[in-house]
Amino acid sequence: MQIRDAVPEDAVALWQAELETVAVPGRLVSAPSELDLASFRTKIQAAVGRGSYVVAEVDGLVCGHAYLELMPLAAVRHVCRLTIVVHPGHTGTGIGTALIAHLQEWARRQPEIRKIELLVRASNVGAMRLYARMGFVEEGRLRERVRLDAETFVDDIAMGWFPRAHVERR
Template sequence: MTLIKKVDTAVIRTVRLEDAEAVLAIHHEVVGEGDYFIAVADEFNKTAQQQREWIQKILENQRDTMLVAEVDYKLAGWIVFISQERKRQSHTGSMAIMIKKEYRNMGLGRTMITELLSWAEQNPLIEKVFLGTFSTNTRAISLYKSLGFVEEGRKVREFKFSDGEYVDDVLMYKLV
């Protein structure tokens, strides 16, 4: 299913293969900020070809999807849902979202999550969307809760930063 929706100044649509380099650039930029992602910049070294292959795999799987947000014909962010491969978990999948810094606080995150949840609700194979986020990412946690996500648990001291600080992994879910 291809999704295209215009919302305010943004267009939310299904990713295309030709978006691979822009998606990769957003990934590099956001991971490079170092604030809320488990990977650090030097651990993320995917090539443009690997990114295209990843997107192709998503597009070919009816239980996966990836949406992008365009503002003024430029990719501003993306959201992905990847289903679990094991049969007993195949009705579930994880969500991840990345938005370029200059496009934050515009409602793109809420809009992309809402569109992804709508896709999941319409997909008879999907029953649960889950995610993990740093316990310090209070704005994201608040957004997720406002969209109906519930805290399922925590992995205590799951992440350790170079300064010795630990952060919990907050596990959240929404049934669709």
């Protein structure tokens, strides 16, 4: 497996993988109609200098992507928000672990980054197990934050990880 920076040419593969992933309720927040190819390209281009957008490749095929996005406002610019999607058919093979480990190493090398945060649906137990294994701790529960259908809601769990805490422990 190889992890490299995403390039605009990856946009189609990432867009298609997210379209397939959102078909399963309770994983990603976006609705299919809210995922458009152009915004994938824009986000990859905008990531330069504003975080790290990476893809995982196995035998030349893009099998997962992850984005650490720096918050834009000065007071929270030490915080990155993590988004990760391992592409359908490739989950449970270590790609998510490798993507997060890669981004954690990247974050440790950026002195200005003091925190990585994420939101995960409370029903996404596999994802929460992965984050906990990688050192993320639960910071709060946002009740009924995500609507699954007209009358069904799911809580979001806020989790955080601190690169400097890791350095100080070593």
